[in-house]
Amino acid sequence: MILFPARAVHTMDRGRPRADAVLVDEGRVVAVGTVDELRAHGEATLDDRFADKVLLPGFVEAHSHSFEGGQWAHTYCGWFDRADPEGRVWSGCHSIDEVVARLSEVETAMSDPGAPLFAWGLDPIYFPGDRLEARHLDAVSEHRRIFVMHASGHLATVNSAVIDDAGLADGPADEAVPRGADGRPTGELLEPAGMARAGDLFPSYYRAMKSEGGLRAFGRLARNAGITTLTDLGSTNLANPKVRERWRAITDDPSFPARVSIFHNPAFGGGLDEQVAMVVGLREESTEKLRFGHVKFILDGSIQGFTARLRPPRYLPAPDGSDRGNGLWLVPPDEVADRLAAFHGAGLLVHAHCNGDEAVDVYLDAIERVLTDAPRPDHRHTVQHCQLTTADQYRRMAALGACANVFANHTWYWGDQHHDVTVGPDRSQRMNAAATALAAGVPLSMHCDAGVTPLGSLHVAWCAVNRRTPSGRVLGADERISVHEALTAITVGAAYQLKMDHEIGSIRPGLRADFAVLDDDPYEVDPMALRDIGVWGTVLGGVPQPADGRS
Numbered sequence: 037m038i039l040f041p042a043r044a045v046h047t048m049d050r051g052r053p054r055a056d057a058v059l060v061d062e063g064r065v066v067a068v069g070t071v072d073e074l075r076a077h078g079e080a081t082l083d084d085r086f087a088d089k090v091l092l093p094g095f096v097e098a099h100s101h102s103f104e105g106g107q108w109a110h111t112y113c114g115w116f117d118r119a120d121p122e123g124r125v126w127s128g129c130h131s132i133d134e135v136v137a138r139l140s141e142v143e144t145a146m147s148d149p150g151a152p153l154f155a156w157g158l159d160p161i162y163f164p165g166d167r168l169e170a171r172h173l174d175a176v177s178e179h180r181r182i183f184v185m186h187a188s189g190h191l192a193t194v195n196s197a198v199i200d201d202a203g204l205a206d207g208p209a210d211e212a213v214p215r216g217a218d219g220r221p222t223g224e225l226l227e228p229a230g231m232a233r234a235g236d237l238f239p240s241y242y243r244a245m246k247s248e249g250g251l252r253a254f255g256r257l258a259r260n261a262g263i264t265t266l267t268d269l270g271s272t273n274l275a276n277p278k279v280r281e282r283w284r285a286i287t288d289d290p291s292f293p294a295r296v297s298i299f300h301n302p303a304f305g306g307g308l309d310e311q312v313a314m315v316v317g318l319r320e321e322s323t324e325k326l327r328f329g330h331v332k333f334i335l336d337g338s339i340q341g342f343t344a345r346l347r348p349p350r351y352l353p354a355p356d357g358s359d360r361g362n363g364l365w366l367v368p369p370d371e372v373a374d375r376l377a378a379f380h381g382a383g384l385l386v387h388a389h390c391n392g393d394e395a396v397d398v399y400l401d402a403i404e405r406v407l408t409d410a411p412r413p414d415h416r417h418t419v420q421h422c423q424l425t426t427a428d429q430y431r432r433m434a435a436l437g438a439c440a441n442v443f444a445n446h447t448w449y450w451g452d453q454h455h456d457v458t459v460g461p462d463r464s465q466r467m468n469a470a471a472t473a474l475a476a477g478v479p480l481s482m483h484c485d486a487g488v489t490p491l492g493s494l495h496v497a498w499c500a501v502n503r504r505t506p507s508g509r510v511l512g513a514d515e516r517i518s519v520h521e522a523l524t525a526i527t528v529g530a531a532y533q534l535k536m537d538h539e540i541g542s543i544r545p546g547l548r549a550d551f552a553v554l555d556d557d558p559y560e561v562d563p564m565a566l567r568d569i570g571v572w573g574t575v576l577g578g579v580p581q582p583a584d585g586r587s
């Protein structure tokens with residue numbers, strides 16, 4: 037047994053919320069208490085390396101994507117400064133000219149003339165009045181194919197070499213491949229339907245991000261942020277045994293510092309019955325550090341990309357007065373209930389991406405219909421993102437037994453744009469309404485959606501507690517929640533939605549000894565300093581895992 041004294045242990049367990057030390061044996065918590073109390077359990081080795089640190093349950097990121105690590109194989113061109121897995125900080129690109137300059141620099145250094153140039157993180161909403169189009173990218177190269185994924189992951193922009201190569205200008209108009217006044221595609225490709233039209237570029241963009249090095253970087257970035265359980269929320273290739281074997285090899289390696297729950301995204305794979313059988317079968321392949329057996333749907337797009345589905349009054353008009361339309365359905369709304377029924381009937385957990393409130397209506401209608409036909413206690417079906425979810429929808433979620441995983445980080449990364457550009461001052465204050473969810477009694481977690489925004493649970497909590505935007509606004513002061521509520525959401529709240537709260541998410545006897553190790557106490561610092569608390573690293577199954585640069 038190992039006894040870890042600490043400056044404080046916050047357990048997220050009501051029975052004993054605070055303690056001085058924790059006793060661990062064979063990867064699990066034996067007891068929490070004072071050092072003297074823990075001595076009563078018998079002989080233990082004292083490990084006092086955390087004597088001046090604060091221990092919390094290891095953070096649980098219930099909505100992330102494994103490409104957070106691998107996307108650095110491509111060139112970053114987002115608005116915010118961002119650190120890569122090696123700790124190098126890439127400065128943000130604050131104009132289309134800066135995007136073009138960065139891509140030109142990379143293009144010049146590329147040796148293989150036939151290799152495509154991939155980039156990511158672009159967010160045109162920060163460049164008012166000007167969208168990145170093929171003509172801009174043609175200034176980087178007219179010959180090399182260029183594919184720039186937007187920060188939301190729901191849109192890409194390509195150059196004319198791609199438009200010509202893939203024959204995008206041929207055939208009838210297509211809403212996923214918008215055209216300019218001259219009738220030519222602008223270079224923007226909307227949602228998977230549009231991006232898939234770029235031929236092999238779309239799959240090869242993702243393939244490059246799923247390298248072994250990228251998956252390992254995902255684990256390192258998690259550990260550096262105090263996260264001990266990750267999700268890969270929506271893999272489309274779990275039917276491939278090689279993909280599963282690679283995950284197994286990586287997570288079986290004791291040096292890989294996180295547990296990973298991988299959800300199946302049924303968007304592209306075979307028949308429904310076949311997919312249900314596959315996911316049920318995959319549960320048998322789960323291990324202590326690797327979980328299969330859950331499903332993730334994607335119903336709509338992103339709000340900042342104007343591809344999410346919104347209830348009236350929908351989007352603000354564009355600066356020229358034109359209508360923004362109302363996004364795209366990624367699953368036909370009248371098919372959602374049947375698809376849910378298939379997975380629900382097999383006893384599976386289904387999370388659904390719903391950014392817009394119209395998408396939430398469709399998912400809740402589906403849950404209600406499915407539960408009417410096939411009641412099932414404790415299903416924990418979860419609405420992911422919930423960005424515009426309204427008070428009536430939260431009350432309905434509570435009645436249906438559904439959970440909310442709220443995209444709290446959006447308030448920082450896009451809050452000003454939601455206020456000024458997408459939905460306006462009123463609804464932007466109601467977005468990511470964690471306080472309303474809690475008031476309605478809906479089980480809550482919150483997320484960063486890495487790689488959309490960087491892995492960082494303390495940042496997620498900071499956003500929900502302060503609701504500050506980069507311009508200094510407090511966006512929706514009445515939707516702020518307490519530090520304790522936020523920390524609950526990123527630990528036991530997230531574990532609950534992964535059906536793992538009997539194993540992880542709090543520090544109590546019998547649970548896995550997974551801890552976030554912090555330099556300061558989140559309950560004592562100024563709430564505005566929450567995101568700046570240093571992270572020493574984690575403890576995973578009783579084994580200390582120092583962050584890069586710590587020991």
Ligand SMILES: [Zn+2]
Nearest residue numbers: 099101269485
């Ligand atoms: Zn996501």
